[in-house]
Every structure is written in structure tokens, then in C-alpha cells.
Amino acid sequence: MLTLKVIRDNKEEVIKRLAVKHFDAKAIIDSIIALDDKRKAIQLQLDNNLAEQNSLAKQIGKLFAEGKAAEANEAKSKTAELKETSKSLSQELSDVEPELKKLLMQVPNLPHTSVPSGHSAEDNLVVRSGGLVPELPKDSVPHWDLAKKYDIIDFELGVKITGAGFPVYKGKGAKFQRALINFFLDENTAAGYREVQPPHMVNEDSAYGTGQLPDKDGQMYYMQVDNFYMIPTAEVPVTNIFRDVILNASQLPIKMTAYTPCFRREAGSYGKDVRGLNRLHQFDKVEIVQVQHPDRSYDSLEEMVSHVEGILKKLELPYRIVKLCGGDMSFTSALTYDFEVFSAAQQRWLEVSSVSNFESYQANRMMLRYKEDGDKKTQIAHTLNGSSLALPRIVAALLENNQTPNGIRVPRVLQPFCGFEMID
């Protein structure tokens, strides 16, 4: 969430920037400031009141120690009213504070000044593209048909075991996935990301920390008995490693990578787009996360973008990088680049990665701070993350784009990981 300081000090600027996300902030900002004023006033009264109580209590203690019981008892009688007042003030405060926080949580992150305004995916800016769209044989088919033909991914079996959106990968299909995961992790660690294996379920605090709660409650699988959430992305457990942590500036940047399955309910999305591997309830993803100094977070963002781009190049996939417009960006992001690969048999671009700078938005929420050397003040760090990469759509594109009459060709870089050159 945004800090009150930012909102108070740059009110007009905040409203203007949020308009790029088509968020009309005027009313809510006004209520936030008004509520914060109220909060401060109550806080001040309460503090003064408590100060008086404290000093009286000290006096009473001293009087008793000196054996002046009569005076002590007289002082005691004065505290009753103060206590009453404190009680009602702190009641007011505990009404105002959650209300204020609730409002703050409803304000999206400020988009970076370079974010184009625009309403939908159509208005996104193609930054650059690469790779060649392959010429497919005439009888080429989409990946769900290939999956069946070579018996490498079984969607019906997944339905039997669990339900729609939980495919079973078989034989070379399973090994192909595993090869991709290893390849991605190796690429990431070679680029300086430390590999971690986080839990696949998180508690409520973690889900709030990265912003999945309260907004996206219905999108996560929830274990009621234990009050845990299945992770929708490794971003959640990995970024939360640093929840409530104060780092030294010299420790930055912190770069981490993790492979995890991801679980998403995808409530309300049905239809053509969800066919095959295009949208699943469980899928594999390798994630990269950075905690960075505010002065250098945009350098990190660019670095992450070219890192992901490098991986796509090695996979010989046709890709494009788009900078999201205000209307298409997520609530929490300040600047996002999406990576899309062209799925030749479906004739469409599939999103395979989203790389974002959240600036201080997540970090503020989860109290992730740092200190400059010799400085007493804490400052809010910046967090970034991106997929490198999400498996299913990469698999879809690889299967479709590399299909030949003799089978599916495995990209050269993956062959050592797979141990075979063709899926046939």
C-alpha cells in the first residue's frame, strides 16, 4: 500500500497518476486524509491522557514508599476519570485505525510515469519482439491434439483424479516439464539468483503481505481446517521471507528464484481461452524475485526483462515484450512487462511471463525495510518479481511450433536436460 506520507505530501500527483490506471482517487484520498487527521487528533489526546496517568501512577508509588498513604489515596481518586477518558479514546482509535487501513488497502499502486494510459490489452505497448514464427506443416494441430497423439498430457485423466484444469503429464511429457524446470532454475542461478524451495501453502499474514488478500480472496484455494492458502505463485512465500525484516543497504539486491506449482481457482473463466494448457488450476512455474534499493529497482527491472528474454531466445520461441498500459496493469504493480510467445497452431500470443516492479507497495505492506550504513532511520525497500517462466504455455508453444511429421522436436538447449531429441 501507499504510505500516508506519500498521499499527504503529493495528493494532486497521486490522483493524477492513479488516473492512468483509471482509478478515480479523489474521493478516497480525501477520506483518507480526513480520517488520518481524525486519527492524529485522537492519538494526541490519548497520549497526553496516558502521560498524565503514568505520572500520577508514579507519584502514587512514591507516596506509598514514603508512607504517605493518605495522600496516595487522594491521588488515586483522580485517576478514575482519566482512565475513563483513555478508555473511550482508545475505543475511538480502534474504530478509526482499521477503517483507515481498509481505505489505504483500496488504493492501487501508483503507475510509473512511463506507463501509457489505455484501457485494455489492446493498448499495451509492444516494446520489442524476437524469434521467428515457424512455417507449420499443413496438417498441424494445436497442442491438446498433440498431447493426445503422443500420449504425453492427459486432461481427461486429470478430470477423473481431481477435476478440470489438473492435467496429468505422462512419459516424455512429464520429463519434458522436468527438463524445463531444471533449465530455468539453472539459468536463474547462473544469473545470480539464489534457489529456494518455499512452502506451497501460506498463512494469512503472508497472503496479506504480497497483496493476495484481501483483494483476491476467491482466487486462492483455502484450507479451512488450518487456515492456509495454496500459493497462487511462488512470489507469495518467497517475498514473504523478508516480511518484517530490516536489511542493511549493503545486502541489496537480494535475488531469489524458486520453482513451485501454482494453484489458482480461476473462478469465472471458461470458454475457448482455457482449452488445453492455456489456463489451469494447477501449473508449474519458476519465479524470480528481487529485493532492491529504491534507487536501483528500475535497473533491476530491466535486468530481469533481459534475463527472461535471454531464456526465450535460447528456447527459440517467437516472443514479444509488451509494456502494460494503465488499464491492464495489476493493482499492486508500478510497471509491468509481459512476455508473450506465439503459439503457431492456435495462431495467438500466450502470456508466459509478467515482470513487475512493485516499488515500495508490497514492502510497505509487509514491513520490509532497509537502513543505510550508519543511518538510524529505516526506509522501505523495493520488491520485484517475474516468471522465468510459467510452464504450461511454454510447453504449448514448444509443442505446437516444433511439430514435424516425425514428432516434436526438442529445442537444442533442452536436449541435455531431457535425454531425448524428439517427442514421438
Added chain:
RNA sequence: GGAGAGGUGGGUGAGUGGCUGAAACCAACGGUUUGCUAAACCGUCGUACUUCGCAAGGGGUACCGGGGGUUCGAAUCCCCCCCUCUCCGCCA
């Protein structure tokens, strides 16, 4: 699942009603010393909110797992909850 123990500052750990926002030690940071390293010595060393100040800095309040209660006064007493650890059971 059964039984027990415990949650205090970056760590260890003292603290059973006021002198404790919290000893001591370790770590960390700054300095003195030193040919270098080590050691020794001195100093600093929680966070948040708020207020005064141009600033340096000062003041106030809160926080000893979380919430509530008793009391003039709670880390310390009472109640509820959460979590961790140990042993047993089960088990990859």
C-alpha cells in the same frame, strides 16, 4: 492424536507488581591502540506512531507471541487464543 515445557530486543538469556523499554553476555557499528592480524579498551547499539525544531536533536505514547481482564501502576497476576519445542503414537 496423547503428555509435558516454553514464547522477552539481531542472538543467548536475566527479570514474579512501581527504581525495567527492559540486566548481562555475544554479534554488529564507530573509535583508540597496532608494522599487519589478533587481542584489549572506550563509545553507539529495537521498532512504530506522534510532537517541537530549518536541522542536529529533544519530548510524549505504545510494544516483552496475540487479545481481553485485575490494579493507582503489569513483561511480571487472571482468562481466552495462537505458535514453537521435547517425549510417546502414527507416518514419507
